[in-house]
Amino acid sequence: MRGSLAHELGDALLDSVIKPGDDLWIRVDTAAWADAARVARDILDCRYISFLSAIDWKPSPWGRGEDDPTEPPPERSTEIVQGVAGGITRFQVFARVHSPSTHLGVTLKADIPDDDLRIASWVPIYAGADWHEREAWEMFGIEFVGHPHLAHIYLPGDFEGHPLRKDFPLIARMVKPWPGIVDVEPLPAGDDDEGEGDTAGEAS
């Protein structure tokens, strides 16, 4: 599969990761995003679109929102580290397509330039990408060029901001501290030192 993608896309295929018998990730050039979809559908027979979404690789400035409000906020890394198949930008779109006949699927990724949050729409290729792109548009603020009707899908029409961006605060955690901070249960001895008494695991 990777071979035929590489053959069709040429230089546009930037990186790929294969886990034998399990999964395949392909990262393509931003400009080749729509071409990659066409190749996946026509050559690889991946006629089924599972999902399309985006990811913000910037770490959240608030961590998991469990800081003690009485203490100064801890230092957090602001380094952007991309995941499988690499990348160079803060935002990436990724999508999963699948072939119902060969039962093989591929996760496609593409970088979104930081200064120009735009990428080609998949709607002409996969009709089902329509709603997924509307969701990614309102949640991340990525514009899909060629989408017939980019409108809010979940949020109210006059909503401002892009909730799934990491720098969009989760207000519920801001106005009321996480109760786990208050009633700290001591961790069992012998475990690693991480976590602020968060015992919701087997204990709950």
Add this chain to the structure above:
Amino acid sequence: MTAVADRRQLSYIAAQAADARVHVELETEDMTLNIGPQHPATHGTLRIIAKLDGEQVVWADPVMGYMHRGYEKLTEVRTFPQVTTLINRIDWLGSFANEVPFILAAEKLMEIEAPPRAQWIRTLLFELSRIANVTLFLGDMGVQLGALTPVFYAFRDREYVLNLIESVTGGRFHPNFDRIGGLKDDLPKGFIDETKSVMKKIRAFCDEMDELLVGNEIFQNRTRGIGVIPREVGLSYGLSGANIRASGVDWDLRRDSDVPMAWKHLDWKVWTHPDGDSFARYWVRLQEVREACSMVDQLLDGLPSGPIMAKVPRIIKVPAGEAWVSTENPLGEMGYYVVSKGDLGPFRVKIRSASFSNISITPWLLKGVYVPDVITILASLYFILGDIDR
């Protein structure tokens, strides 16, 4: 769409629609009809704006988000074991099935696998939630078409299945029972005999539905040839589950994907139907409930002994990486794309819920149908609002 979010316009459209309902015979212009957000036929808060020409829909657009809870954002401030509590509430009729793909994705990243007994019990509860979920559809479809009896039977018999799930997990709708590495508890005493007798009842229920609805001439007239989805269109919209199998695509993730569950040890069949209409979707689901009953029986007979929990650390940290796991849930393909950075909680979780894609075909499908068929088609696509809005 942005225009309709305006309150004044909303009330204007609503008034116009109400007006038009009265004078429908006299109207010659296009009319806008709001179905929902609270309408019995939408079972939840899905709203459909339909433009009508006489009795025919010329344009339809679903509006959702009335119940959007932002689970993808919330998972980012939870630890891995806490996430199951959230995702339980996505498809609330088949809750246990929601937990499984997420747990499997986390296990995949940690490179652990649940012991065989846990895998079998997981599969067992998975199929029980499928029965509880789809049973309700089988009855509900009748109500949407004006046959009131089936839904009472459905609620009656679903109760037995919920009791079973409750006896194992303690929760009827939100079990929160699946753990990374296995399960919270083993099966209770007497569960096997009880389940077998319930499966007999569910089989009898399926036969009843066969006679009451499938063999009913009115039901057939209302569903056959209504809302036909060609297979290629269905695939390009991302339809999955029984909806796409009713269009003749022989694809079931229980058989075709390689997840560590017990389905591969069972003897069962994937049902498909060539027609792709509302009747086919009902028929396929009916067969699937029967198949699930047989699976449950086989699972009970072959249940291996052993531990139900693999060795996992007390504080669960998932190694950095990305994993995609999807399973064949009652509503279709449900999957989680989990991105971990080696922390206590996930960095990003993309939730792929079946109903969201299944219902995205409605603008295409509702074009040109008659108003009563809108209800048939929506009912036969079978969605759960929580699964659309997440």
